[in-house]
Amino acid sequence: MAGLHKSDFANPVINWIDTRLPIFTMMQKEYGVFPTPKNFNYFWNFGALAMINLVIMIATGIFLAMNYTPHVSMAFDSVERIMRDVNYGWLLRYVHANGASMFFIVTYIHIFRGLYYGSYKAPRELLWMIGVVILLVMMATAFMGYVLPWGQMSYWGATVITNLFSAIPVVGEHVVTWLWGGFSVDNPTLNRFFSLHFLLPFVLVGVVFLHIAALHVTGSNNPLGIDVKSPQDTLPFHPYYTMKDSVGICVYLLVFAALVCFAPNLFMAAENYIPANPLVTPSEIVPEWYFLPFYAILRAVPSKLGGVLLMFGAIAVLFVLPWLDTSPVRSAKFRPIYRNLFWVLLIAVVTLGFVGAHRPEGIWVVLGRVATFYYFLHFLVILPVLGKLERPLPLPESISRPVTSGGGGPLPGGAAAKPMEKA
């Protein structure tokens, strides 16, 4: 019987399957005994939370699609029917709509975790870049999903965002007509957005699989940002991190449920409960909160093409981040200057979020420009230069050492036993 897998499972049915298709062995290797750094803090929960969120979005989305009609004259009413007549339709829709916000909250924390602890640095560059692809696909999916209820904000959001492509020189107008399938946002646009909104989450599943596959080759980063040196530095994924992730999932579901049950319209624009009218523009078009920083960057320069380029550049810069940051030290814990500048960047991004929510007048224009300038300054100038100038704090010898010696910082050299002996 050449080629069969030698399975260790005692259960005869599992053993029979595993011999022919070793999925149980694989799961055991990747999620059972998988060696994981033992010093994770709760910020390491957010990858798992994002995964759960994706599953929730796909599950609720499939059932919503069973009751949704992608046609300009029926879409709005079909969504209202889901809210009023379909059994638990209100729950499905509120979970799905607020799930998008939860997804971005979780993902943005996950990204800033990566920025703080240097998770994008060698050897995890590709893992990080796949993550940026996930962010882009998420944004496209969220945008198209927001168009589907065909309210005023859906329609005009779609108009403004698709019009961004008209800034491309020469072919811009043709690209926009092609995106619309007509000469304005209309039924063909709604149809294709529905089709793509259904497709992209499954593309997302594929890209997430690659993200995790890459993660399981390099292994996880950790709050100290130093490599795993021995088995003493790790714990098996199960039960240690399955349990830690479960705690996080409970808290996350608590917040999610509170949002859905007590403030389901917190993130929704009242304007979107007015059916789309192609002849009347709402007095103010504001994107969903998770796009506000990018919207602010778009409006920061008084040039249409320049704004569009900067907005896409804000994401593009993340792709090359592993090569922009020249410091070999991963964790901000050991980078005294970067540790502060990280918070400045976070403040700049949050500021951009507020700027994006306001009309570009007065102080908001100035704030938007300053924050946009700082955003690019951080990535394009500060990170490359800082890596050369900054004097990092001494790194601990291993993950075990600061943990088992009861403190965060390293002990003076030679004062403690070698970590291997402490196991």
Added chain:
Amino acid sequence: MANSMPATADGQHGSDVTKRDFLKLVTGAGALVGAGALAWPLIDSMNPSADVLALSSTTVDLAPIQLGQAITVVWRGKPVFVRHRTPEEIKGAATVAQNTLADPALDSARVKKGAEQWLVVVGICTHLGCIPIGNKTTEARGDFGGWFCPCHGSQYDTSGRVRHGPAPANLAVPPYAFEGDTKIKIG
């Protein structure tokens, strides 16, 4: 056999390029052209379909439009403003110095000769696609008497030319022709 082993082939022909390299390139190029040919129908299916194109013209009766008033008609799913301009508005639009315009254009080039009182423009702000207000005489028309875009504050004059704000270009003039004195066909 020799072909599958480049080293041997090199020895035989005295060159780095083998027949196999050529075949690989031709096959690869052929597959690429084929993939492109197959992809095109998929891509082109997203362009405007025949029924959408069939709706590409609209006929407008001008008779009911009072002097100074403007109406909105729908052409290709977009609003088109048809404005009956007063003599003062025509004069104002025609006498603007070209060097003060962001997107210089003569008023005479934006209307039909002999029918200067009729201005026909696509009612979509050239910034990010909002619909400017100002068709009703009671609405804000901006400092230049034309249209005002409430989204980001662009202002247009009585010839539909951008005079202020983030919009980069004038309101577009759609292709149209008179069918008699009081009727136009847009598209």
